[in-house]
Amino acid sequence: MKRVAHPVRADWQKKVEALGLAWHSAKGAYWNESAYYSFTMDEVLKLEDATNKLHAMCLETAQHIIEQRLFLKLGIPSHIIPLIEAAWEQEPPSIYGRFDLAYDGLGPPKLLEYNADTPTSLVEASVVQWFWLQEQFPAKDQFNSMHERLIEHWKGLFPFLQGERLHFAGMDDIEDGMTLAYLRDTAQQAGITCETLTMDQIGVTSDGFFTDAEDRVIESIFKLYPWEWIVAEDERFVQALLQRGTGMQWIEPVWKMLLSNKGLLAVMWDLFPDSPYLLPASLDVAETLTWDAYVRKPLLSREGANVTVTMFDQTLVESQGDYGEEGYVYQAMASIPDFDGRHPVIGSWIIGQEAAGIGIRESKRIITDNLSQFVPHLIEG
Known part of the structure; x- marks a missing residue:
């Protein structure tokens, strides 16, 4: 694993905007192609294997939380527990998640946290860095099959969706809009009819059905909006949620509350204290x-x-x-590598049930925050 300086393209802003990365310079240069991270194939295989094993461990941990009634330890509201249990039993569709890993190319990757419910940085990881690679290093490869995996996974989910269309909802901001537009595009490429709205446009009928801006009943929805916020909405919204139960298709499903909660890290450590991937x-x-x-x-x-x-x-x-x-x-505390004052964290993506690629965000501080920069990667050797 190396960090390599590299000249930026003269018109990089125009090119990344054309690919849907609208906020490339928010709070400074978020997209940073003045360098790239280089991995060997052996390192990539280690990241892929770790991601798949962590995903399996997370599912086993979710089962344990449900069986041992650990909801309240994680701060899960008691009135939502039956909904989580029902969704877990019915196994509704799940699209994606992102593991944040500390990795230096030497020891095993270490799990920092799991963004299982509303992960972002998808457009830059799936599309923007891929086109950077094709233009700058066309003979090289990248650990990145996210775009193809998303389309194929939507195709697999198509028969299980309820209703005639899939709604996409999130907050009315640039980052959410960018991610939702990309996910909607992949769903449409899979043959799914889609509609987009903001969360505040979702209505509730007198008999407890959710509706869109045109008063059509919502039967399947992908929401880029945290479950902990949804279950804290006004009473009418929550009552409709409980009344509809699993009769409405939510993606990501409500059981993802168990995995997006950082208390998951403690339960995983209790279950798997010998795992090389856990702290x-x-x-x-x-x-x-x-x-x-x-x-x-x-x-x-x-x-x-x-x-x-x-x-x-x-x-x-x-x-x-x-x-x-x-x-x-x-x-x-994990050992986060230091490349000339830059601390990279690897976002390793799960699409469906399998590892599908990585994106790297680096920070000048050891805490990765909203001032971090996204740096592309490639595979060498």
Whole structure:
């Protein structure tokens, strides 16, 4: 694994915009092609194997959480538990997830967290870095089959969708719109009729059905909106959710609440303490007394918000945000590689049930946040 400096294309902004990356320069240059990360095929195979094994471990952990009734330890609202259990039993469609891994090319990849419900950075990982590779290094390869896998997976899900169309919903902002537009495009390429709306355009009828902006009943929906926010909506919305139950197709399904919660890390460590891919983790701060360095993360935080890094009882780094009331998980600190002051975290994508590629975000701090930059990669050797 190497970080290699490389000249940027003179018209790179125009090219990435044409591929759907509308916010390439938000808060600085988010898309950064002044360098790339180079991996050997052996390193890529290790990342792929780790991702597939972590995915299997996560599913086993979800089963354990349900069987052992660990919902409240993770802060899952009690009134949503029956909905999670029903969805888990019915196995509704799931499209994707992203594991964030610490990896230096030497030791095994280590799981930092799992973005199982609303992962973003998909457009840049699936499309933008692929076209960069084709233009800059046409003879090289990349660990990236995400676009093809998405289309094929949508085709496989098509018979299981309810109703005549699949709705795509999220917040009215650039990043969500970019991700939703791309996912909708892959679904349409799979032959699915699609509609797009914002979450605040979803209505509720008097008899508990969800409707779109044209008052059509929503029967299948992909939502780029966290489940913990959905279940905290107004009472009428939540009652309709409970009333409809699994009679409405939600993608990602509600059982993903178990995997998108960072408390998952502690339960996984309890179940798989010998896994080379896991870091010690606990919901009990007392466990950190035997650790030289650890990271405190809110159970539901996003973009590195409210994360504290402690080493030998001294706070090294602390980020701000609005999370933490839901509780924290404590995780032993991973060794994040340092390439000339840049700390990369590998986002390894699951499409359906299999590893499908990686995207790399790097930061000047050891906390990956919304100021991180996306750097493309390739395979050499």
